[in-house]
Amino acid sequence: MSTKPSQSETETETDTEPATTGHQQRRLDDKRARADDRDEAAAQAETEFDGETVELKVFRYDPEIAGKEEPRFDTFTVPFETGMTVLDALIFARDSYDSSLTFRHSCRQAVCGSDAFFVNGSQRLGCQTQIEDLEWPVRVEPLPHSDVVKDLVVEMDHFYDQMESVDPFFDPDDLPDGELEEQRQSRQNRENIKLSTRCIWCGACMSSCNIAAGDNKYLGPAAINKAYRFYMDDREGSEKRQERLEIIEQEHGVWRCQTQFSCTDVCPKDIPLTEHIQELKREAVKENLKFW
Amino acid sequence: MSESYDRGLVADFGRWTEFSAGMWAWVFHKFTGWVLVGYLFTHISVLSTSLQGAQVYNSTLSGLESLAIVRLLEVGLLAVAVFHILNGIRLLFVDLGVGLEAQDKSFYASLVLTGVIVVASVPTFLTGAF
Ligand code: HEM
Ligand code: SF4
Numbered sequence: 001m002s003t004k005p006s007q008s009e010t011e012t013e014t015d016t017e018p019a020t021t022g023h024q025q026r027r028l029d030d031k032r033a034r035a036d037d038r039d040e041a042a043a044q045a046e047t048e049f050d051g052e053t054v055e056l057k058v059f060r061y062d063p064e065i066a067g068k069e070e071p072r073f074d075t076f077t078v079p080f081e082t083g084m085t086v087l088d089a090l091i092f093a094r095d096s097y098d099s100s101l102t103f104r105h106s107c108r109q110a111v112c113g114s115d116a117f118f119v120n121g122s123q124r125l126g127c128q129t130q131i132e133d134l135e136w137p138v139r140v141e142p143l144p145h146s147d148v149v150k151d152l153v154v155e156m157d158h159f160y161d162q163m164e165s166v167d168p169f170f171d172p173d174d175l176p177d178g179e180l181e182e183q184r185q186s187r188q189n190r191e192n193i194k195l196s197t198r199c200i201w202c203g204a205c206m207s208s209c210n211i212a213a214g215d216n217k218y219l220g221p222a223a224i225n226k227a228y229r230f231y232m233d234d235r236e237g238s239e240k241r242q243e244r245l246e247i248i249e250q251e252h253g254v255w256r257c258q259t260q261f262s263c264t265d266v267c268p269k270d271i272p273l274t275e276h277i278q279e280l281k282r283e284a285v286k287e288n289l290k291f292w
Numbered sequence: 293m294s295e296s297y298d299r300g301l302v303a304d305f306g307r308w309t310e311f312s313a314g315m316w317a318w319v320f321h322k323f324t325g326w327v328l329v330g331y332l333f334t335h336i337s338v339l340s341t342s343l344q345g346a347q348v349y350n351s352t353l354s355g356l357e358s359l360a361i362v363r364l365l366e367v368g369l370l371a372v373a374v375f376h377i378l379n380g381i382r383l384l385f386v387d388l389g390v391g392l393e394a395q396d397k398s399f400y401a402s403l404v405l406t407g408v409i410v411v412a413s414v415p416t417f418l419t420g421a422f
């Protein structure tokens with residue numbers, strides 16, 4: 001299963017979404033550059049398979065099995081094919097070598113957000129990361145800054161709690177009169193919040209954040225981005241807007257962000273998280289300076 | 293579900309080898325900021341020797357300036373101050389939402405510029421020190 005973007009896909013994406021161009025284009029360029037200088041470790045991998053193989057070093061831990069309570073790394077040798085993702089390689093390892101190897105996955109197309117791992121020192125979606133783009137051997141660990149349940153599966157409750165705490169749903173002050181009447185959004189407004197709507201709740205950003213690691217109450221990039229998505233939505237009305245502002249500027253809200261950009265660097269949906277947090281900081285200042 | 297495994301603070305913060313540009317910028321900025329605060333205290337205590345008269349002040353200062361280690365520390369102080377100011381300006385732009393796509397490049401630029409200024413200052417600080 002390949003999710004490698006073809007040239008034409010990349011182009012249509014940037015064509016139709018002008019707002020993403022700078023940020024997204026830069027990441028795509030980076031990616032291409034990495035592919036270019038990938039070393040020949042592949043060729044050297046000795047093999048019982050025909051053709052190229054890639055070594056996968058995977059974090060293992062299982063508190064329920066005697067002898068596996070101590071975390072360790074297992075190495076799997078996986079036959080490489082073009083277009084193979086980290087998730088594909090993990091699935092191969094599980095199906096061929098060790099059916100107890102545990103990780104979450106579902107959609108295989110960067111939509112469900114269940115397979116964020118720490119791959120070669122960076123938070124990435126397994127299904128979105130091409131083995132080809134990485135240095136070999138590939139090291140796969142569970143997301144940092146969260147407790148490990150088993151192997152690559154981490155406790156997500158805290159992340160989900162933070163997401164829920166910002167009221168991640170549309171909640172207008174007034175409903176239109178007619179039962180079937182639409183609540184229209186202007187094109188301009190939709191454009192403003194477009195990137196923020198892309199979040200798939202994968203938790204990569206939260207895991208990358210040093211501040212979130214040190215402050216368990218910090219809302220975190222994803223939750224603040226979610227707050228941004230609704231705060232910037234013109235349709236809710238001033239009452240809800242005020243409520244949202246209070247959540248945003250609470251003690252463990254936007255002001256905890258120290259603009260390290262780690263979240264923006266890792267977000268698999270290319271959401272400019274730091275930019276959104278900074279924009280909310282400026283909104284909070286403006287609202288508080290208003291004395292009329 | 294059984295207990296889960298907390299990799300602990302050491303493992304959490306032991307990932308510094310994998311830090312990205314913005315994370316380093318933050319580490320350096322905090323470090324330089326606190327070094328500057330520390331310097332402020334020594335600065336005040338040295339200056340306050342003037343309360344005991346010009347004689348004491350002059351001899352304290354020339355005594356300090358004759359030490360090679362003090363001269364070296366002065367170069368270090370300049371490095372710390374210049375980086376803090378340049379990166380501080382970078383952070384002000386980040387707060388204004390200007391040039392966010394270039395935040396890593398502006399950090400590298402702060403580093404390089406700091407290096408250049410420090411190297412250029414070496415003759416001034418170190419002539420006659422050794
Ligand atoms: C032109 C000179 C300076 C500029 C442009 C500047 C700029 C900044 C900025 C923008 C921050 C906030 C960083 C953030 O958002 O996290 C900061 C933090 C800091 N600065 Fe400066 N600064 C300057 C001089 C100084 C001096 C002289 C001192 C020491 C006496 C100092 C000590 C600190 C400290 C300790 C922090 C960290 C505060 C914290 O932990 O949040 N700075 N500086
Ligand atoms: S903001 Fe990005 S990194 Fe964070 S949870 Fe959403 S999709 Fe994942």
Ligand code: FES
Nearest residue numbers: 107108112113127
């Ligand atoms: S499997 Fe759904 S996001 Fe990767």
